[in-house]
Amino acid sequence: MWTKQEPVTDGRSSKAQTRFGGLPGPFWILWSGTLINRLGTMVIPFLSFYLSRERGLSATEIGAVLAVLGVGGVLSQPIGGVIADRWGRRVALTGGMLATGGLMLALGYAGSTPVVIVVVFLLGIALDLFRPASQAIVADLIPPEGRPRAFGMLLWAVNLGFALSMALGGALARDGFLTLFWIDALSCAVFGVLVWRGVPEGPTRREGIDRGRVADVLRDRVMLIFVSLTLLCAFVFMQALTTLPLAMERQGLATSSYGLVMALNGLTIVVLQPLIGHRLGSFDRTHGLVLGMVLMGAGNAATAWVSTTPGYAGAVAVWTVGEVLLTSIGSALVADLAPVHLRGRYNGLYGLAWGLGSFTAPLGGTHLLEAGASVLWYTCAALCALAAVGQWALRNPVRRRLAADTG
Structure with a gap:
């Protein structure tokens, strides 16, 4: 797992091995596809508006539809992880993208509310099928010291593309939503085709062997504890x-x-990632994760004290730095822990934590908010502190695993 290795290649093109900025050519194809896909991500951010204006659903009905989307989302990454290991990274990513694009169009042309509900559930499953494969591709291509930077660069592409898509999508939505569905579907197709044609398949698939099972992942106590700590942070995030x-x-x-506050979140990532990304590989995994959790907690605690737009912006800027550390180094740690033939499943389990966080956050968060804003934000800070303590306690098992893998 932790041994340095050359990027995998199928031998079809020497261009695939060309390096830009110390990262292999196929990574930049993955990066470009991610950026294009996020530039076209227009349906989900405006889904509530679509359901209200175009479908005439009530607030309660919209909440129910979004909950159905969330249930599908919880299942998405574990399923995607199994597909990535069993049938290949490209099958999982390209298949997931094409399925997402097709379901986007099906939702845009759905004729009744029951059909909308069914399509939304399937869309929830399809949306993140690609993600475990994407993360496994990074682990296949890049040795451990380069992975935090690579995962950070993907985060950078996501935020840059999403910020631009929100502005464009808002303008297009004023003239009708169907254009948004087509743009989203086409961006998914482009991403899938780019990866299928430009990214070599992972080593286990080229060997034609899938020796893994989900039970193998569930027996990894270090991974299970880390995923549990990630769930706490996902709820807060x-x-x-x-x-x-x-x-x-x-x-x-x-x-x-x-x-404006959320725009600052994206802008902070866009500015910060190129400045610190190349240094993340030198961070001790535990130290970087603990620092990220502490910063997220500090930002949420500060939110309890603010009442103005600049105040909220300052608090968000603090936890955004924590977000960069947590997501970049967290994904790298999963890649470090995962055996090659289980990388998809490990990333699927890691993604499950974020899916559950997305599902539980509105349920738990709104109840805490009803008790008072300070109750919500201090609880979030406490959860981050608990995660940081847990991550620090996990430092020796993590180091033993990494040492054993390099030995």
């Missing part, structure tokens, strides 16, 4: 998309204020 706008609204701040 998702409050930015669920309860933060509600808390700001209760303090009399306009919707535009929330938009």
Whole structure:
């Protein structure tokens, strides 16, 4: 797992091995596809508006549809991980992207609410099928010291593309939503085709062997503990998309204020990642993760003290730095822990933590907010502190695993 290795190649093209900035050519194809896909991500951010304006659903009905999407999302990455290990990274990623694109169009042309519900559930499953394969491709291509930077670069592409797509999608939505469905579907297809044609298959698939089982992952105590700690952080992180706008609204701040604050989140990542990304590989995994969790906790604690747009922006800037560390180094640690033939399944389990966080965040967060904004934000800070303590306690088992893998 931890031994340095040359990027895998199928021998079809020497160009695939060309390196840009110390990262292999196929990684930049994956990166480019990710950016294109996020530039076209327009349906999900505006789904509530679509269901309300175009479908005429009530707030309660919209909540139910979004919950169905969330249930599908919980299943998505574990399924995608199995596909990536059993049938190959490219099958999982390209297949997931084509399925997502097809379901986007099916949703845009759905004729009744029951059909919308069925399509939304299937869309929830399809949306993140690609993600374990994408992360496994990075682990296949890049040795351990380069992985935090690579995962950080993917995060950078996601945020850059998403920020631009939100602005473009908002403008296009004023003239009707069907264009958004077509753009989203086409961006998914482009991503899938790019990876299919430009990224070599992983080593286990080229050997034609799938020796792994989900039970093998579940026996890895270090991984299970890390995933549990990630779930705590995912619950906290998702409050930015669920309860933060509600808390700001209760303090009399306009919707535009929330938009500005979240734009700062993306801008911070876009600016910060190129500055620190190349240094992340030198971080001790535990030290980097603990620091990220502490910063996320500090940012959430600070949120309890603010009441203005600049105040919220400052708090968000703090936890955004924590987000960069947690996501970049966390994905790298999963790649370190996973045997080659189980990389898809390990990433699927890691993704399950984020899926459960997305599902539980609005349920738990809104209840905490009803008890008071300070209760919510201090609880989030406490969960981050608990995760940091747990990660620190896990440091020796992690180091023993990594030492054994390099031995």
